[in-house]
Amino acid sequence: MTATPASRHRPFVVGLTGGIGSGKSAAADRFAALGAAVVDTDAIAHALTAPDGQAIPHIRDAFGDDAIAADGSLDRAAMRALAFAEPQARKRLEAILHPMIREESERRCEAAAGTYVILAVPLLVESGSYRERCDRICVVDCPEALQIVRVKARSGLDDAQIRAIMAAQASREERRAAADDVVDNGGTLDELYAQIDALHERYVRAAALA
Ligand SMILES: CC(C)(COP(=O)(O)OP(=O)(O)OC[C@H]1O[C@@H](n2cnc3c(N)ncnc32)[C@H](O)[C@@H]1O)[C@@H](O)C(=O)NCCC(=O)NCCS
Numbered sequence: 644m645t646a647t648p649a650s651r652h653r654p655f656v657v658g659l660t661g662g663i664g665s666g667k668s669a670a671a672d673r674f675a676a677l678g679a680a681v682v683d684t685d686a687i688a689h690a691l692t693a694p695d696g697q698a699i700p701h702i703r704d705a706f707g708d709d710a711i712a713a714d715g716s717l718d719r720a721a722m723r724a725l726a727f728a729e730p731q732a733r734k735r736l737e738a739i740l741h742p743m744i745r746e747e748s749e750r751r752c753e754a755a756a757g758t759y760v761i762l763a764v765p766l767l768v769e770s771g772s773y774r775e776r777c778d779r780i781c782v783v784d785c786p787e788a789l790q791i792v793r794v795k796a797r798s799g800l801d802d803a804q805i806r807a808i809m810a811a812q813a814s815r816e817e818r819r820a821a822a823d824d825v826v827d828n829g830g831t832l833d834e835l836y837a838q839i840d841a842l843h844e845r846y847v848r849a850a851a852l853a
């Protein structure tokens with residue numbers, strides 16, 4: 644019998660989180676290569692703020708034309724500087740984006756094919772509504788000094804900018820306390836992948852039993 648939307652079994656959802664530069668995307672890419680469906684809230688946030696993105700008119704209303712780049716997308720560098728210097732501005736931006744991100748991520752999780760879903764959310768531990776949706780929480784963890792080195796190498800942001808972003812996120816201890824599974828990404832990518840491969844086997848088994 645073909646499953647109808649009403650009878651469709653709710654997917655097994657693994658929430659994947661970690662601080663900036665901890666290695667969430669590297670971990671998510673590995674889970675995807677192994678066959679997991681990945682729903683990435685950073686990617687959804689980027690789509691919402693692309694030219695003609697659903698959030699753009701609301702951001703223009705709240706922050707003015709200076710927040711919008713010439714191509715009609717969110718001016719990410721300008722908004723990064725504002726949002727991580729002024730908590731009130733970040734709250735205003737989040738008030739626009741987070742309900743849209745939550746709705747779209749829920750839709751994508753429900754529609755996902757695959758044995759289980761990896762729901763990658765940088766602010767998962769900070770947000771009760773994501774935690775409620777997850778059957779397990781997987782935290783990618785590495786020393787803060789390594790987060791800074793990796794983000795610098797990737798983006799060219801300086802120490803102060805990276806620390807300002809980290810200050811807006813849960814601490815390493817808070818994240819680890821919320822975790823069912825902790826991935827140690829203090830080593831090489833191969834060491835990361837070996838841990839993801841082992842977790843994938845466990846998640847496939849857990850999803851089959853759910
Ligand atoms: C401020 C913005 C424009 C900066 O853009 P930028 O291209 O530099 O970053 P990007 O979106 O790729 O995010 C990179 C990382 O920054 C961190 N980060 C992003 N938003 C937030 C936030 N609101 N609070 C804390 N950390 C954040 C996360 O670790 C994320 O993985 C952007 O991060 C944004 O729109 N943030 C608000 C939306 C949001 O909260 N996204 C998180 C997904 S739920």
Ligand SMILES: Nc1ncnc2c1ncn2[C@@H]1O[C@H](COP(=O)(O)OP(=O)(O)OP(=O)(O)O)[C@@H](O)[C@H]1O
Nearest residue numbers: 662663664665666667668669793797830831832835
């Ligand atoms: N074990 C590792 N060894 C070396 N480089 C790594 C390792 N893990 C991740 N990286 C690199 O560090 C950078 C940050 O990793 P990644 O983008 O996966 O982190 P993230 O948690 O998704 O970051 P953000 O929160 O900014 O989205 C990337 O350039 C990635 O290729």
